[in-house]
Amino acid sequence: MNAKTALGLGFITGLLLPLVALFLLFQLRPELLGIQKFDYQVVRNLNAQILSLGLLLNGAVFFLAIKLDKEEFSRGLLAASVLAMIAVFIYRFLL
Numbered sequence: 001m002n003a004k005t006a007l008g009l010g011f012i013t014g015l016l017l018p019l020v021a022l023f024l025l026f027q028l029r030p031e032l033l034g035i036q037k038f039d040y041q042v043v044r045n046l047n048a049q050i051l052s053l054g055l056l057l058n059g060a061v062f063f064l065a066i067k068l069d070k071e072e073f074s075r076g077l078l079a080a081s082v083l084a085m086i087a088v089f090i091y092r093f094l095l
Contacts (some may be wrong), residue, residue: 006072007076010079011077014076014081017057018051021053032050051088059081061077062077065077
């Protein structure tokens, strides 16, 4: 696998893993979906925490990729994670 393919695959994986984590979280804890009807500030804070929790899976895969010497894949994963963290920051503090 060449470097650009590994970088792109890492970026796509980094964008999809938090979505998978959120899906699993909502399947295991369906009451979190019911909270979405409360006060906007509370919901925004909770959503930011849940999105940040979804990024933990990216961290685990990042360190696994580093351990397996997949530097380009981990670089793409890190770029997607930073992009997602910036989006969570904007959502939580600026909107």
